[in-house]
Amino acid sequence: MATKTVSLRIDADLYHRFNEFCDKVYVAPSALFSAFAARTVAEQKVPFEIASDPFYSTENQARLLAAITQLESGKGTSHDIIEE
Numbered sequence: 001m002a003t004k005t006v007s008l009r010i011d012a013d014l015y016h017r018f019n020e021f022c023d024k025v026y027v028a029p030s031a032l033f034s035a036f037a038a039r040t041v042a043e044q045k046v047p048f049e050i051a052s053d054p055f056y057s058t059e060n061q062a063r064l065l066a067a068i069t070q071l072e073s074g075k076g077t078s079h080d081i082i083e084e
Helices: 012-024 029-043 058-072
Strands: none
Touching: 012 029
16 A cells, blocks of 8 residues: 655644653554544544634624623623622
């Protein structure tokens, strides 16, 4: 089977922690990246969830801006943060 080389850049700390993990499970880092690529192709999707923080969603940002506008116009009520 012919192979190709893939070069990628990751944070140095992440690189070292990833290599430590690979050593613990006795798997070469390249084998894990190959497994990731194979599963991605087989499933035709990334094999884990990639999601953004819902706080930054368009809907939530619009709601926050509306609430700010309401408070600034004197139509809202300000409350202290409740610590749980």
